[in-house]
Amino acid sequence: MSVFHRFANPNRFLKLTNTVLPWVSGLTAISLLAGLYMAFFTSPADYQQGESVRIMYVHVPAAWMAMFVYSSIAFASICALIWRHPLADLAAKASAPIGAGFTFLALATGALWGKPMWGAWWVWDARLTSVLILFFLYLGHMALMNAFEDQERGNRAAAVLAIVGFINVPIIKFSVDWWNTLHQPASVMRMDGPSIDPSMLWPLLVMGVAFKLFYLVVLLIRIKSELIEAKLRKYRRALVDNA
Amino acid sequence: MKAFLNIVTRDLHLSLRQRSDIIMAVLFFILTATLFPFGLGPEPNLLARIAPGIIWVTALLSVLLSLERLFLADYEDGSLEQLVLSRASLESAVLAKVLAHWLTTGLPLMAAAPLIALLFNMDSDAFLILIIAMALGTPSLSLIGAIAATLTLGARRGGVLIPLLVLPLYIPTLIFGVGAIDAAMNSLEAGAVLANAKPQLFFLGAIFLVSLLIAPLAGAAALRQAME
Amino acid sequence: MDQLTTFFSMGSYGAYVWPAYLLTAAVMLSLLLTTLQRLRRNQAELAQLESLRAVEDQQELQKKAVRS
Numbered sequence: 001m002s003v004f005h006r007f008a009n010p011n012r013f014l015k016l017t018n019t020v021l022p023w024v025s026g027l028t029a030i031s032l033l034a035g036l037y038m039a040f041f042t043s044p045a046d047y048q049q050g051e052s053v054r055i056m057y058v059h060v061p062a063a064w065m066a067m068f069v070y071s072s073i074a075f076a077s078i079c080a081l082i083w084r085h086p087l088a089d090l091a092a093k094a095s096a097p098i099g100a101g102f103t104f105l106a107l108a109t110g111a112l113w114g115k116p117m118w119g120a121w122w123v124w125d126a127r128l129t130s131v132l133i134l135f136f137l138y139l140g141h142m143a144l145m146n147a148f149e150d151q152e153r154g155n156r157a158a159a160v161l162a163i164v165g166f167i168n169v170p171i172i173k174f175s176v177d178w179w180n181t182l183h184q185p186a187s188v189m190r191m192d193g194p195s196i197d198p199s200m201l202w203p204l205l206v207m208g209v210a211f212k213l214f215y216l217v218v219l220l221i222r223i224k225s226e227l228i229e230a231k232l233r234k235y236r237r238a239l240v241d242n243a
Numbered sequence: 244m245k246a247f248l249n250i251v252t253r254d255l256h257l258s259l260r261q262r263s264d265i266i267m268a269v270l271f272f273i274l275t276a277t278l279f280p281f282g283l284g285p286e287p288n289l290l291a292r293i294a295p296g297i298i299w300v301t302a303l304l305s306v307l308l309s310l311e312r313l314f315l316a317d318y319e320d321g322s323l324e325q326l327v328l329s330r331a332s333l334e335s336a337v338l339a340k341v342l343a344h345w346l347t348t349g350l351p352l353m354a355a356a357p358l359i360a361l362l363f364n365m366d367s368d369a370f371l372i373l374i375i376a377m378a379l380g381t382p383s384l385s386l387i388g389a390i391a392a393t394l395t396l397g398a399r400r401g402g403v404l405i406p407l408l409v410l411p412l413y414i415p416t417l418i419f420g421v422g423a424i425d426a427a428m429n430s431l432e433a434g435a436v437l438a439n440a441k442p443q444l445f446f447l448g449a450i451f452l453v454s455l456l457i458a459p460l461a462g463a464a465a466l467r468q469a470m471e
Numbered sequence: 472m473d474q475l476t477t478f479f480s481m482g483s484y485g486a487y488v489w490p491a492y493l494l495t496a497a498v499m500l501s502l503l504l505t506t507l508q509r510l511r512r513n514q515a516e517l518a519q520l521e522s523l524r525a526v527e528d529q530q531e532l533q534k535k536a537v538r539s
Binding site for chain 1 (some may be wrong): 478481482483484485487488490491492494495498499502503506507510513514516517520521524
């Protein structure tokens with residue numbers, strides 16, 4: 001817990017952020033460029049799906065991020081509620097729009113991939129449906145966070161919701177899978193994870209890392225911004241008191 | 244335990260005095276369900292096939308209607324504040340409120356469901372499963388709903404917020420609730436109805452148990468936040 | 472030139488592949504830009520408030536110096 005609490009001090013956190021940020025940003029740019037290069041030039045076209053398989057290199061990492069960011073929000077919420085860690089609230093708040101953005105991307109690129117593969121923009125496939133529900137969970141979380149006059153209360157309520165939602169995610173996933181096998185759609189594209197060819201796996205992994213780093217960069221900047229906002233609020237209050 | 248019963252009886256008294264709330268939920272349930280034949284046509288086989296889905300979706304929406312009032316009156320007249328200050332167990336208080344809510348919403352819906360099943364020409368062999376599924380599923384709706392109702396206390400646009408928070412969490416109940424009745428309708432022999440629907444009923448029960456565990460904890464935490 | 476057109480046509484899937492990548496770029500860029508914009512605005516405001524405070528502090532000091 002000690003490492004964890006060492007960064008509870010906003011100033012220490014800011015200092016660390018400022019030194020780390022340029023490096024992480026550089027790494028993000030490099031991995032993104034490398035991932036894009038591999039996605040377009042070194043990876044082959046799929047023998048069944050042709051060039052459309054290249055959508056996978058943004059779609060799958062976006063879907064990974066959708067779940068990863070939601071888990072991070074749940075983890076931050078637990079820290080915020082139990083240990084009252086001052087940065088945890090900010091991290092949860094800063095993560096929500098990023099996660100919602102990635103979830104939206106997973107859905108939109110999924111539709112763009114589905115149209116040529118399934119012949120429809122949307123099918124009630126188990127994965128797509130779960131991601132859609134996850135998107136609703138994000139929307140609810142963000143709406144609740146901003147629904148109160150008192151930002152503190154909004155953060156705390158959203159933290160409870162995030163934890164409840166996180167406990168429900170496996171239940172939702174299970175029920176949607178179950179529902180889907182019962183009502184199997186006519187044509188299903190098989191996309192088995194582990195059997196994927198290395199020439200396709202590598203660009204996927206590099207893009208996955210790039211997306212995670214991107215999340216880290218935006219998250220750090222947003223937390224920094226939130227910290228400054230807190231300081232501004234304090235100053236403004238002091239000015240009002242003086243006047 | 245005494246405090247628990249006090250809350251339940253008080254809430255029951257209150258809602259029995261203004262019967263309109265209970266009647267509204269059931270009326271909404273029946274009215275929206277009868278809209279579907281107008282939208283889809285009166286073909287008996289089609290209606291029988293979609294009856295489980297319609298019963299569950301409309302039941303879910305009826306519960307949703309009543310959720311905002313679940314804690315709002317107590318919040319506004321200050322009795323929630325007293326409850327928090329009285330150092331009574333908030334978890335059991337939340338459970339008591341949920342029980343009263345279920346008795347005045349879930350139970351009437353359960354009683355009205357066979358009527359809709361009848362109107363939709365549903366196979367009478369599946370009626371028993373319909374009742375059991377509703378009995379197992381509607382308490383989860385009240386429990387999960389209570390979490391959203393407590394979290395939105397004092398929020399701007401609380402009434403619009405609740406559906407957004409609650410509907411994604413209702414989906415598993417909906418899936419297995421409908422699944423149980425579907426399985427019962429699809430079983431070929433009358434005797435195998437229960438055996439056919441068993442896994443779905445089992446999952447409905449599991450969801451109920453999980454909700455029973457989470458809702459009091461989350462609800463109590465939300466109440467404490469609302470009173471700070 | 473031919474190579475370029477075949478590349479952009481993406482085996483006739485260009486109409487799906489490129490929008491997917493453009494959309495991804497648009498969402499990620501707008502996330503980054505709005506975040507940066509907010510940071511800049513906050514930083515500017517903070518600098519302003521801090522310089523205001525510095526001026527006030529200086530005035531206090533001068534007053535004190537005059538009095539003594």
